Amino acid sequence: MNTIREFIEYAGWPRIIIGLFLISLFIIAPFVGVRFDVSVSDTLVRFGMNGVMVLAMVPMVVSGCGLNFGLPLGIIAGLLGAVTSIEMGVNGIPGVLTAMAVAVPIAVVLGWAYGLLLNRAKGSEMMIATYVGFSSVAFMCIMWLILPFRSANMVWGYAGKGLRTTISVEGYWHQAISDIGSFRIGEFFYVPTGMFLFFALLCVFMWYFMRTKTGTAMATVGSNPEFARASGVNIDKMRTFSVVLSTVLGAIGIIVYEQSFGFIQLYMGPFYMAFPAVSAVLIGGASVHKATIVNVIVGTILFQGILTMTPSVINSMIQTDMSEVIRIIVSNGMILYALTRVLKVKL
Template sequence: MRNLKTFIEDFGWPRIIIFFFLIFLFIMAPFVRVRLDASISDVLNRFGQNAIMVLAMVPMIQSGCGLNFGLALGIVSGLLGATLSLQFQLHGILGFLGAIALAAPFALVLGWFYAKLLNKVKGEEMTIAMYVGFSFIMFMCIMWLILPYNNPTMVWGYAGKGLRTTITVEGYWLKILNNFLAIRIGQFFVFPTGLLLFVGLFAFLMWLFLRSKTGTAMTAVGSNPDFARASGVDVDKMRTISIIISTFLGAVGIIVYEQSFGFIQLYTAPSPMVFPAVAAILIGGASINKASMVNVLVGTILFQGLLTMTPSVINSLLQTDMSEVIRIIVSNGMILYALTRKIKVSK
């Protein structure tokens, strides 16, 4: 009984409720004429689309920088890499990997400046990160109009300059991962093997990194910066490395999302992508001080499963669209839950 109570306290009632609510949705699906095979396929696809952006939260959490509300810097880096890939007419796997390679320098530079700022505001990282991320999105709204792109598939047709709000990647690298070794069963179920293998590769690399000498030092900084400093660890350097890695993973994550989703979305489109990543890792059991690969995988599955099943099942039952309401409640509710837990612990 005591073990069960300890588990509930550690895992948290909100996560337990979300888990059983998702199970309920899957059980109810056949009774409201929702195909389970199509729903499971959609959940797997959405998991692969979003998992690397959730993974981007891990380095900063482990180094003590908290939740990366400035993930938009990485996302914008990925958007720059993706648009340059199309500008240079790169196709297929070369176009996809080229987008990542082109995004890397932007992620490195932006991540470095981002780290310099956060190292000066220790203890207030999450608040400052939010302002930095959303401010940079607004800055890029101007830059997307004046950067010298000229690919006809990207620029506004009537003016011949300025990037469109939504740009298709069809004909370039659409579903380049999803279709790799994909397993199709029947008409509706598709197992996105390549997509999941790519996510698994990055999760494995992050797992290895956290067990390396640098990764261990980074975790030590997050756990007890004073002890780490006394042991000869350069605290600011470890924090900088974690922020750069997080920014790069954000760039990779949005490119993976785009190849699966089919479109590059610019201007204010990155704004609503940060909170789902934050909420997902919290649902998976992470805190603002500690995160693991299990938290990433479980949280992404639960969060994306909820967003997938809610429209099809709940909407069929209530005859109204509740998906956006559920998304807002879950995203913001889990963030609030995590922050209140921090206050309780600090007291």
């Protein structure tokens, strides 16, 4: 009995209820004509695709900068790396590495400037971050049209310039990471081992980093800034470093997402990507002041599992193709729930 009570206190009723709901969807699925193996495989793939972008929430939360609604800034850096890699015609793993090599320095510069801005707006970080995220996407809608990319696989054919809204990575580095060590069980169950290993590697890096001197100083800044200042820690420097790290992880995360998804989505594509990542880490048990790798893993599984399973099961039950409508309703519902937790904590 004590073990059950301790588990409930540790996990929290919201995560237990969401988890039970997800399990019930998996149980119901075969009875309404949805293949169980396909459902599990899709959930695993979506978990791997989104895990790194959810992990990008951790540094800023730990340092006291709040939830990173400015994640589109890192995503834009990743998109610039991705289109540059295709412009250069690099394929496979070298293509992914090229995209990351271009994206990371851009993310460092953008993250540094973003961090300086947040340091001037202490106490209003999430509002400023949201503005930065939205305005950067709007600005890039112009830049995607005028940047000097010329690859026939990316530009509008009738104009000869300006990047398309959606660019395929097929033939370049589609599933380059996912297929490393991947395997299939039967016809439909696919396990993207490489993507899981890459995500696990970044989780280990984050776990180790948070136990270094710099990571400990960053956590102290977030939990007790007065003590950190008295200990000689440069608070603004630590906050800026956390923002840079979060932006770099966002840039890497979108490249991992794209190589699995198969397409680069420009213009308004990054606009809504911060909200699912924020919601996932909150559903996983994080708060505006604390986030762990466990929160990232649990939250991503729950969020992506519900988002994957609900449309499939409901569609099969009502015999109507409303998957996109249901997906939007479920996604926005979970985002709304997660954000109400933030408001509750702040109040």
